[in-house]
Amino acid sequence: MREIVDFKDKVQRYFKFTPLEVKNLIIAVSAIAFIISFREWGYGREFSFRIGLFNFFNAILIVALSFLFHISMQRIWSLATGYRLEWKMWGLGLLFGIIMAFLTNGVFWLILPGGFIVHHMAGHRLGWFRYDINYWALGVIAVTGTFATVTLAAIFKALSGFFTSSIIQKVIIFNLVYAFYSLIPISPLDGSRTFYGSRMLYAFSTSAILAAIVLLNPKLNISVGFSLLSSLLIAIISWVMYYIFFEHKAWAP
Numbered sequence: 001m002r003e004i005v006d007f008k009d010k011v012q013r014y015f016k017f018t019p020l021e022v023k024n025l026i027i028a029v030s031a032i033a034f035i036i037s038f039r040e041w042g043y044g045r046e047f048s049f050r051i052g053l054f055n056f057f058n059a060i061l062i063v064a065l066s067f068l069f070h071i072s073m074q075r076i077w078s079l080a081t082g083y084r085l086e087w088k089m090w091g092l093g094l095l096f097g098i099i100m101a102f103l104t105n106g107v108f109w110l111i112l113p114g115g116f117i118v119h120h121m122a123g124h125r126l127g128w129f130r131y132d133i134n135y136w137a138l139g140v141i142a143v144t145g146t147f148a149t150v151t152l153a154a155i156f157k158a159l160s161g162f163f164t165s166s167i168i169q170k171v172i173i174f175n176l177v178y179a180f181y182s183l184i185p186i187s188p189l190d191g192s193r194t195f196y197g198s199r200m201l202y203a204f205s206t207s208a209i210l211a212a213i214v215l216l217n218p219k220l221n222i223s224v225g226f227s228l229l230s231s232l233l234i235a236i237i238s239w240v241m242y243y244i245f246f247e248h249k250a251w252a253p
Contacts, residue, residue, distance in 0.1 A: 033060040084119040084121055146234045147209070173217045183210070
């Protein structure tokens, strides 16, 4: 009971986004929304500001929902383990994404919004192994966000069976693409935190998420339950094979 009260207190005090984070999120959401709606400013080659603005607004809602869900799950997990998470925008990644949108006429989405840093809360780490920031903790926090993104795609994939909507389809596709880019082990993306935190964790999570990305594709008529269970099975097999053929040899004297 004490742990629940402590966690509730941490969420109430530390979950709120700072003004700088809000500003960076607005910029990142607007930039990514522009990228994914680049080809939707009219019908075919005919430009329409009204249609484009409507699609851009829908894209903002999609990206904002995805980012907030992704980051919120990371914040909750980090607070549960005694860390306070701060999200950082990657300006260079957003610039590359916008440039790529112009170069490919919006065909290629480059989703590189940013990453996070954590602040150690010593008083809330009592009883945990090591009283400082460690790579394993960062890796688990990072992969929590990526799994949350895939979960959001799975939820909307399930909803698509009851509601036929192009917006729902776009939410699914965007979150699958976002999850894929989150796996890339390049700083400050989440994949870099997971890879350097634990190669075994990275092997398992990457296999599971890549399998889910393929199986949750809205063009495939595969149930959500089967997709997630199959992804878990593929991840376990890949994890075992990775350990047998590489990891245990890497640690051998």
